[in-house]
Amino acid sequence: MKAAILGVVEGLTEFLPVSSTGHLIIAGDLLDFNDQRAHVFEIAIQLAAILAVVWEYRVKIAEVLLGIPSQPGSRRFALNVVIAFLPSAVLGLMLAGYIKTYLFNPITVATAFIVGGLLILWAERRDHQVTVYSIDDMTWRDALKVGFAQSLALIPGTSRSGATIIGGLFFGLERRVATEFSFFLAIPTMFAATFYDVYKHREVLSLDDLPLFLVGGVTSFVSAFLAVRGLLRYISRHDFTLFAWYRIAFGIMVLVTAYTGVVTWSEPG
Numbered sequence: 001m002k003a004a005i006l007g008v009v010e011g012l013t014e015f016l017p018v019s020s021t022g023h024l025i026i027a028g029d030l031l032d033f034n035d036q037r038a039h040v041f042e043i044a045i046q047l048a049a050i051l052a053v054v055w056e057y058r059v060k061i062a063e064v065l066l067g068i069p070s071q072p073g074s075r076r077f078a079l080n081v082v083i084a085f086l087p088s089a090v091l092g093l094m095l096a097g098y099i100k101t102y103l104f105n106p107i108t109v110a111t112a113f114i115v116g117g118l119l120i121l122w123a124e125r126r127d128h129q130v131t132v133y134s135i136d137d138m139t140w141r142d143a144l145k146v147g148f149a150q151s152l153a154l155i156p157g158t159s160r161s162g163a164t165i166i167g168g169l170f171f172g173l174e175r176r177v178a179t180e181f182s183f184f185l186a187i188p189t190m191f192a193a194t195f196y197d198v199y200k201h202r203e204v205l206s207l208d209d210l211p212l213f214l215v216g217g218v219t220s221f222v223s224a225f226l227a228v229r230g231l232l233r234y235i236s237r238h239d240f241t242l243f244a245w246y247r248i249a250f251g252i253m254v255l256v257t258a259y260t261g262v263v264t265w266s267e268p269g
Helices: 002-013 020-030 036-056 058-067 072-102 106-125 140-154 160-170 175-200 207-235 241-260
Strands: none
Touching: 002 020, 002 036, 002 207, 020 036, 020 106, 036 058, 036 175, 036 207, 058 072, 072 140, 072 175, 106 160, 106 241, 140 160, 140 175, 160 175, 175 207
């Protein structure tokens, strides 16, 4: 049951600008599922959510992969994804130990929720100067800037999708372009993070954990598939202000419950 709940939480929040990792940390704390094995589980079920994006964009992905040898547009698109992936990959390898030890806790997450929500409100209230109207028109410079924005999501609670989407808006990407590029960038980012983390902590896992991962993976895939389609429909008519207020309210709730002692949250380190 805990695996199913966390799978749904992961799938619904991975591609929304609300931080899936932050929600998993808080949900895991409430469910008393927050040991080392749980942290590996939380990373692993993100892979199932990414597979939902692979399925949703399977035609585009196949066109790009098949076109790399002969199509300049496909090579440019693939190169942009690789370039955008590099900043978070390098910084993640350098800082992974510190982040896991000191930042994977509800209080850090709640603070990042509030700060991220305020940044989204700021981004939505400024005048948008759109310079990129198609994902195929992005340059390597656009991709690199989005990649550095994504690296901010190494702080739990920041939101990988939120950092890339809102960063894309700041850097001149049209709203749907920023959202879809965030989806594509998630594929190498989360594949790499999942395999690295599972391999690094393989000693805490056993075959007995397989049902746990399968249940979490299935619920994560289904809920992520629904969330991706829902988000694309939503942004065609709305901005991200609603998610900003949700982040702020959720973060304040966690901090208030911690301060009043209503919930005993785990501490940093």
